[in-house]
Every structure is written in C-alpha cells, then in structure tokens.
Amino acid sequence: LQDKGLDKKEVQNVLVEDARTGLDVETLKKAILNNLFYVQGKYPEIATRNDYYMALAYTVRDRLLQRWVASVKQYLEGKHRIVSYLSAEYLLGPHLGNNLVNLGIYKEAEQALHEMGLNLDWLIEKEIEPGLGNGGLGRLAACYMDSLATLEVPAIGYGIRYQFGIFEQDIRDGWQVEDTDNWLRRGNPWEIARREISYDIKLGGYVQHYMDRDGKFRTIWTPDLIVKGVAYDTPIVGYKVNTTNTLRLWKSEAPNSFDFQSFNSGDYSNAVNQKIICENISKVLYPNDETRSGKVLRLQQQYFFVSCSLQDMIGIHLRQGERIEDFQTTFAVQLNDTHPAVAIAEMMRLLVDEYDLEWVDAWRVTTRTFAYTNHTLLPEALEKWDMELFASVLPRHLEIIQEINRRFLDEVTVRVYGDQEKISSLSIIGEGPRRYIKMANLACAGSFAINGVAALHTELLKQTVLKDWYALSPEKFSNKTNGVTPRRWMVLSNPKLTELISSKIGENWIKHLDELKNLEKFADDPEFLQQWMDVKLEMKTQLAQRIVNRTNIKVDPESIFDIQVKRIHEYKRQHLNILHVITLYNRIKQNPEAEIVPRTFVFAGKAAPGYKQAKLIIKLINSVGEIVNKDPDVKGRLKVVFYPNYNVTNAQKIYPAADLSEQISTAGKEASGTGNMKLSLNGALTIGTLDGANVEIRECVGEENFFLFGLTAEEVENTKSDGYNPFHFYENNPNLKLALDQISNGYFSHLDDTIFKDLINSLLYDDQFMVLADYQSYVDCQDQVAEAFKDKVKWARMSILNVARMGKFSSDRSIREYCDEIWKVKSVPVTLNGTSSK
Numbered sequence: 001l002q003d004k005g006l007d008k009k010e011v012q013n014v015l016v017e018d019a020r021t022g023l024d025v026e027t028l029k030k031a032i033l034n035n036l037f038y039v040q041g042k043y044p045e046i047a048t049r050n051d052y053y054m055a056l057a058y059t060v061r062d063r064l065l066q067r068w069v070a071s072v073k074q075y076l077e078g079k080h081r082i083v084s085y086l087s088a089e090y091l092l093g094p095h096l097g098n099n100l101v102n103l104g105i106y107k108e109a110e111q112a113l114h115e116m117g118l119n120l121d122w123l124i125e126k127e128i129e130p131g132l133g134n135g136g137l138g139r140l141a142a143c144y145m146d147s148l149a150t151l152e153v154p155a156i157g158y159g160i161r162y163q164f165g166i167f168e169q170d171i172r173d174g175w176q177v178e179d180t181d182n183w184l185r186r187g188n189p190w191e192i193a194r195r196e197i198s199y200d201i202k203l204g205g206y207v208q209h210y211m212d213r214d215g216k217f218r219t220i221w222t223p224d225l226i227v228k229g230v231a232y233d234t235p236i237v238g239y240k241v242n243t244t245n246t247l248r249l250w251k252s253e254a255p256n257s258f259d260f261q262s263f264n265s266g267d268y269s270n271a272v273n274q275k276i277i278c279e280n281i282s283k284v285l286y287p288n289d290e291t292r293s294g295k296v297l298r299l300q301q302q303y304f305f306v307s308c309s310l311q312d313m314i315g316i317h318l319r320q321g322e323r324i325e326d327f328q329t330t331f332a333v334q335l336n337d338t339h340p341a342v343a344i345a346e347m348m349r350l351l352v353d354e355y356d357l358e359w360v361d362a363w364r365v366t367t368r369t370f371a372y373t374n375h376t377l378l379p380e381a382l383e384k385w386d387m388e389l390f391a392s393v394l395p396r397h398l399e400i401i402q403e404i405n406r407r408f409l410d411e412v413t414v415r416v417y418g419d420q421e422k423i424s425s426l427s428i429i430g431e432g433p434r435r436y437i438k439m440a441n442l443a444c445a446g447s448f449a450i451n452g453v454a455a456l457h458t459e460l461l462k463q464t465v466l467k468d469w470y471a472l473s474p475e476k477f478s479n480k481t482n483g484v485t486p487r488r489w490m491v492l493s494n495p496k497l498t499e500l501i502s503s504k505i506g507e508n509w510i511k512h513l514d515e516l517k518n519l520e521k522f523a524d525d526p527e528f529l530q531q532w533m534d535v536k537l538e539m540k541t542q543l544a545q546r547i548v549n550r551t552n553i554k555v556d557p558e559s560i561f562d563i564q565v566k567r568i569h570e571y572k573r574q575h576l577n578i579l580h581v582i583t584l585y586n587r588i589k590q591n592p593e594a595e596i597v598p599r600t601f602v603f604a605g606k607a608a609p610g611y612k613q614a615k616l617i618i619k620l621i622n623s624v625g626e627i628v629n630k631d632p633d634v635k636g637r638l639k640v641v642f643y644p645n646y647n648v649t650n651a652q653k654i655y656p657a658a659d660l661s662e663q664i665s666t667a668g669k670e671a672s673g674t675g676n677m678k679l680s681l682n683g684a685l686t687i688g689t690l691d692g693a694n695v696e697i698r699e700c701v702g703e704e705n706f707f708l709f710g711l712t713a714e715e716v717e718n719t720k721s722d723g724y725n726p727f728h729f730y731e732n733n734p735n736l737k738l739a740l741d742q743i744s745n746g747y748f749s750h751l752d753d754t755i756f757k758d759l760i761n762s763l764l765y766d767d768q769f770m771v772l773a774d775y776q777s778y779v780d781c782q783d784q785v786a787e788a789f790k791d792k793v794k795w796a797r798m799s800i801l802n803v804a805r806m807g808k809f810s811s812d813r814s815i816r817e818y819c820d821e822i823w824k825v826k827s828v829p830v831t832l833n834g835t836s837s838k
C-alpha cells in the first residue's frame with residue numbers, strides 16, 4: 001500500500017470496503033455467493049429459496065455490523081446521555097427490506113440478485129416476521145427505534161425475546177382459530193446471541209432484615225427460584241446514516257449452576273422441571289391488547305426483563321467510570337406504558353440493597369431517571385396486581401413499594417390538606433376486599449415526566465384517570481403525539497408512490513416529512529393527478545390478487561377500497577362498519593336498481609383469544625360477507641373480505657391499496673391510533689370520529705378532506721350521564737332495526753338465531769360504545785363518501801392534499817419532541833471512513 005503512495009485515511013477506506021462491507025452491485029453479488037457457501041454450506045444448483053434468503057440476510061447483516069461496531073465505539077468515547085426504551089413489546093415486522101432501504105442499497109441488491117437470476121421480492125417474502133407485539137403499542141416501539149437511529153440518537157431498546165410471538169390467525173367456518181407463532185423455526189439471521197451478557201434474576205422466596213456490625217440495616221432476599229436472562233441483540237440502522245443502535249431482548253434460561261441439589265439427590269425429573277419453569281418466562285407473548293391478565297407469569301415476565309435491563313444499564317454506567325449516584329446522567333429510561341413500571345421498585349432495590357445508597361439518594365436518582373408514557377384510558381387496561389400475588393413473586397419489591405407509598409402519602413397528605421378521597425386515589429396501594437398495587441400510580445410517583453400519545457388523550461388523562469396527579473405535579477405532564485416511520489410505511493411498502501412523490505419534490509421528505517407540503521402545488525396538475533390515480537389503481541389490483549389467492553373472493557379494483565384493519569375490539573367498533581354494510585345491502589334488496597357506488601370492504605385484525613365478543617364480531621363479518629358476496633341482486637357491487645392473520649407483513653400490502661380509512665372508535669376511547677396515520681400517508685381519506693390522533697389529522701389535512709361523524713368525547717359522556725338508552729335508537733330507526741333484526745333472526749347465519757345473541761343483547765341493552773347512537777351519523781357520512789368517490793379526479797385531488805399535509809405524523813417528529821422536551825439528549829453522528837451518512 002505504501003508503494004502505491006496511499007495515506008493512512010485512504011488505507012482505511014480500502015480496508016473497510018471489502019467483500020463484507022462494499023455496497024456496489026458486484027461486491028453484493030460476490031458476498032451473497034460467499035455467504036451461500038460459507039454460512040449455508042450450499043452452492044447455487046442445490047440452494048433453496050430459504051438458503052438464498054439467508055445468504056442475502058447475512059450479506060446485509062455484515063454491513064450492519066460494521067456500522068454497529070462503529071456506533072458503540074463512538075458512544076463509549078464521549079459522555080453522551082443514552083435513551084433506554086423499556087417495552088414489553090416490539091412489533092418489528094420483517095427486517096430484510098427495511099434494512100436494505102435504510103442502508104440505501106435496495107436497488108443495488110435488486111440488481112445483484114437479478115443478475116444472479118433471482119428476484120428480491122421473492123426472498124423478502126420468505127422472511128417470517130418477528131411478531132413480538134400485539135398492536136399499536138408494540139409497533140410504536142419499533143417505529144421509535146427506527147427514528148432514534150435515523151436521528152442519530154444513542155439509544156438502546158430493551159424487551160423480551162419471546163420464543164412465540166403473537167399467535168397466527170386462521171379463519172375456519174368464519175371463526176378465528178389461533179395457531180402458535182414459531183417464528184424462530186428457520187433461525188434468525190438478524191440477532192446475535194451475546195451469551196457473555198447475562199444476569200441472574202430472583203423470584204419468590206422471602207426477605208430478612210438484620211443489622212450488620214457497623215450498625216447498618218441490611219436486607220437479604222432469599223428467592224425460591226433464580227432464572228438467567230441472556231442478551232440477544234438486533235442491530236437497528238437509521239436511514240442513510242451510520243448510526244446503528246441495539247435492540248436487546250432477553251431470553252430466560254436456567255442458571256448454569258442449576259439445581260444440583262436435585263441432580264445430586266438423584267431427582268432428575270425435578271431438575272428438568274425447574275429448567276422448564278425458567279425457560280417458560282420468555283416463552284410466549286400475552287395476546288391481550290388493552291386488557292389485563294393478572295397472571296403470575298406476566299408479572300414474572302415484566303420483572304425479568306426490567307431487572308436484566310437495569311442491571312445491564314448500571315454495568316454500562318459503572319464501566320464508564322461513573323458514580324452510581326450519577327446514573328441519570330448516562331441514561332434516560334422511558335417506560336412504554338406500565339408494563340415495565342416495576343422498574344421503579346427494582347431501581348430502588350438495586351440502589352439501596354445492592355449499592356448501599358441511602359433511601360433519599362436512591363429516590364433522587366430514580367425520579368430523575370424514569371419517564372412514563374400512558375397509552376390508554378380504558379379502565380380494564382389499567383394494570384393492577386393483587387398484593388398477595390405480587391408478594392409471592394416479588395416480596396422485597398412489595399416492601400419497597402410500601403415504603404415509597406408511605407413517604408409519598410406523607411408528603412401528599414399535607415399538599416391535599418388531608419382530603420381522604422384524593423389520598424386514596426393517589427395511593428399506590430388500592431384498598432378493598434383485597435388490596436392491590438396500582439402500576440400507573442407507581443409509574444407516576446417515580447417518574448419526572450408523564451405523557452399521553454395524542455393531544456385529546458393527554459387532555460383526557462389530565463381530566464380523568466390522572467386528574468389528581470395533574471393537580472399535584474402539572475409540570476410533569478406533556479403531550480407527545482404518536483408518529484410512524486415513513487421508511488417502512490411509505491418507502492418500503494409503497495415504492496411506486498414514493499417514486500412518484502420524489503419525482504416531483506425530491507427525496508428529502510423521507511427524512512423531513514414536512515416537505516410533503518411541496519406536493520400541494522401539484523394537486524391540480526392533470527398529469528400528476530393521473531399518475532396518482534394510476535399508482536393507487538395498481539396497488540388495488542395487486543391487493544385484489546392477494547385477496548383472491550388468500551380468500552377466494554374476487555373483488556373489483558375500481559370499487560372503493562374501504563379498509564378497517566386493526567385489533568378487533570368493541571371500542572374500535574368493527575360492528576358499526578358491518579351495520580353500514582348491511583344497510584347498503586338492504587338498499588339493494590329493497591331496490592335492486594338503486595344506485596350504489598361499488599365498494600370492497602376489507603377487514604383484518606386479531607381478537608384476543610379469550611375475548612368472546614371480539615371473536616363474535618369476526619364471525620359476524622364473515623357471515624355477512626358470505627351472504628352479500630354471493631347474492632345475485634348485489635351484482636358484485638358490494639364485497640366483504642376478512643383478510644386473515646393481520647400482521648406487519650400483511651399491513652404493508654394493504655395500506656397502499658386503501659381509498660378509505662376507517663377510524664371509527666367511540667370518541668374518547670382510542671388513545672391515538674397509528675394505523676390512521678399510515679393509511680392517510682398512503683393516500684387514503686379518513687372517515688372518523690373526533691378521537692385520538694384523528695383530531696390532529698383532521699386539523700392538518702383540513703376538514704374538507706376528512707369525513708367526520710359521530711358524538712364527541714364530551715357528548716359521549718353527557719349522553720351516558722343523561723341515561724343513554726340504545727333501545728330507543730333501535731325502535732326509532734327502521735334501517736337500524738332491520739339490520740339488527742336480520743343479525744339476530746339468523747338471516748346471515750343459515751337461520752341460526754342463537755349465534756349472535758350476546759352481541760345483539762349487548763348492543764340493545766348496554767351499548768357501552770355508543771354504536772347505535774352513532775349509527776345514523778355514520779351512514780349519512782358514508783353516503784357523502786360514496787358521492788365524493790364518483791368524481792375520481794376530485795377524490796385524487798383530496799388524496800394528494802391529504803398526503804401533502806400529513807408531515808406532522810412522522811415518528812421522527814415525535815422522537816425529536818421526546819429528545820428535546822423529556823430526555824434532553826442530543827444526536828451523536830457516527831463516522832465511518834470519515835463520513836457520517838450515505
């Protein structure tokens with residue numbers, strides 16, 4: 001090299017751009033064949049599709065590792081505050097395509113494979129997605145990891161490496177059937193097991209206190225089980241930057257030294273059982289979205305990953321040569337809802353019991369470290385733990401929580417002048433026939449910041465569930481409206497739209513979503529309008545193909561694609577949507593010549609396996625579909641599709657094809673929603689209530705581009721307190737009455753008049769979610785939608801303006817707000833070969 005007269009920096013470049021790091025087509029081709037041989041042990045003639053997928057995945061991983069190592073090095077060199085995101089769920093979706101986009105080598109990889117006679121899409125579709133989350137909360141964590149890396153913020157995500165993620169859904173005879181999600185069955189090229197990074201976690205047992213020789217109080221917690229948490233790391237690369245952060249997920253195992261008493265005493269089967277108990281902790285994701293389970297295993301999971309993560313952070317902090325008292329200068333820890341809130345008690349235990357801090361010093365560190373995001377107002381989702389159950393798993397933490405509460409209530413009593421009602425509402429421990437621990441209160445007491453996930457949600461938090469907390473510490477509260485990453489949800493999932501947008505306004509919008517604004521000036525350009533409509537039609541045609549393959553239902557790509565995809569929940573009101581379907585159907589039956597704008601209703605979403613009404617809603621959708629889809633009078637003008645197994649992979653194919661986005665939750669119930677943002681960014685117009693982030697979406701896109709209906713959150717509350725009577729709406733609205741009668745008398749269920757009884761009764765006599773109260777307003781609004789859709793060009797214009805004005809809803813914006821206002825962290829660009837981005 002010296003002969004060639006290269007200086008040191010150039011040498012570095014040459015060395016770095018080798019077969020494992022080069023990004024050009026030729027190098028990629030070589031690397032893929034190399035990995036096929038040395039990782040999969042195959043040559044092209046005998047390689048399977050999965051072999052090629054793995055070879056490509058390792059090729060991409062090599063390039064990530066180089067950036068990952070550079071990032072870690074850079075973070076350790078200076079003193080930077082690191083964001084630590086604690087979440088029980090990460091709904092990542094498939095990695096391959098996303099990593100190619102973020103590395104900026106999608107086209108190159110496509111070309112390399114093409115030259116090898118292979119097709120990139122075909123390999124991308126081979127990946128089994130890691131479904132380590134239920135819905136919006138888990139997906140938000142994944143979008144935030146993408147934005148943290150893209151904004152070059154030092155961050156680490158901590159969670160659980162579930163062996164089984166969210167169940168796979170199949171539909172049989174119209175009913176949901178669950179199957180296990182064995183996502184690791186073909187191995188996982190995106191993770192690196194860090195066997196050397198592991199921690200022991202105690203569970204159960206008892207606590208003893210004594211005074212040592214120096215007169216200091218000591219605590220010994222003798223557990224009845226110890227499990228080991230092993231780190232599995234996944235690199236998360238930012239978009240066209242070197243920054244590659246870590247997602248560290250913990251797997252539970254039996255400790256090495258495990259139960260040799262049992263072995264020595266010859267009790268082999270007991271030793272094996274104990275090993276299984278340890279491995280069970282990270283075995284499976286609880287499939288409940290917005291419902292509590294109260295199960296011991298769930299508490300064990302929460303504590304397991306929180307304790308591993310805090311021990312890990314303390315290790316990182318101390319290895320930097322810092323003092324334990326300054327922990328909060330190294331980490332800002334965000335609690336993704338209350339699922340990791342036991343971290344507050346665990347931090348106190350580690351500081352007081354293990355690192356010998358005085359209580360007040362430990363509390364100072366703790367309350368400068370944690371911040372809490374609330375994601376729901378639904379009372380059934382607020383986490384509470386029976387105190388005896390809690391004590392049986394975490395006896396020491398119960399003592400600590402009682403001490404936190406005692407000191408806290410002492411202080412509060414003075415502040416609220418002895419108001420008993422306020423004191424008991426703020427207490428971390430609930431009294432009743434059985435005492436319980438209120439995790440939201442623990443999270444509030446131990447955090448320096450508390451936020452909601454949309455403007456309306458934050459306001460409602462302050463007025464309702466956290467009212468007394470807001471009165472006590474208003475300065476802790478702020479709003480951080482959710483966002484989604486445009487890399488996965490536009491660039492990757494909708495390349496045609498991406499290309500069209502970029503052809504007009506350049507590519508900057510991908511990192512600065514506000515720049516979509518620049519599209520507004522093309523909203524009246526006839527050529528652009530035509531291209532916009534062409535892309536949408538092409539995406540609808542592709543989805544139609546997938547629908548017929550998966551469900552055998554033929555749908556018309558020219559019809560309105562009216563889409564409601566999200567978890568099935570009564571508050572999300574998929575049944576309100578189906579009442580509209582039935583209403584249109586009845587119009588046709590009453591007058592087969594009636595003018596009906598053709599529509600394809602697409603539903604998708606999982607129901608929690610134990611949630612009866614949600615499962616019944618799925619059955620209802622399929623039953624209505626069965627009748628409507630084959631009725632000759634309908635003449636194909638209405639189609640109802642239930643697309644099975646909604647997950648990130650399927651969502652990426654559905655969003656680009658949507659004309660209409662259904663965001664029809666009962667006002668005040670959906671904390672934010674994020675599907676609303678993804679659909680809108682893909683050009684769908686929204687029909688929705690004033691709920692969650694819909695309110696802000698409507699403000700941004702303009703009320704003329706948003707189909708609004710229904711009661712407001714305030715009207716919902718007033719209607720309830722005035723004595724809401726759903727039966728009154730049934731009796732006085734003939735179309736509504738007909739639809740409900742048809743469901744109950746078996747019109748859609750082969751004359752079986754028993755199946756939907758529970759659903760109908762709950763609507764007629766309770767209707768917590770105001771379906772009947774909002775029915776007419778919804779149907780009227782849908783009539784306006786149909787009318788608007790008749791003018792295709794006008795619709796396209798609205799769609800363009802809608803996208804142009806959605807820039808606020810990038811997760812980059814959300815993360816910037818968290819960084820500036822809560823975490824106080826700055827970006828740390830990572831350099832590679834002397835440059836910081838592609």
Ligand code: B1N
Nearest residue numbers: 136137289290375376453671672673674
């Ligand atoms: O969190 C999303 C919001 O956009 C949604 O509106 C909200 O419904 C969702 C217990 C939850 N809130 N609570 C949960 C998930 C799992 C679980 O076990 C509760 N999910 C939400 C992101 O902010």
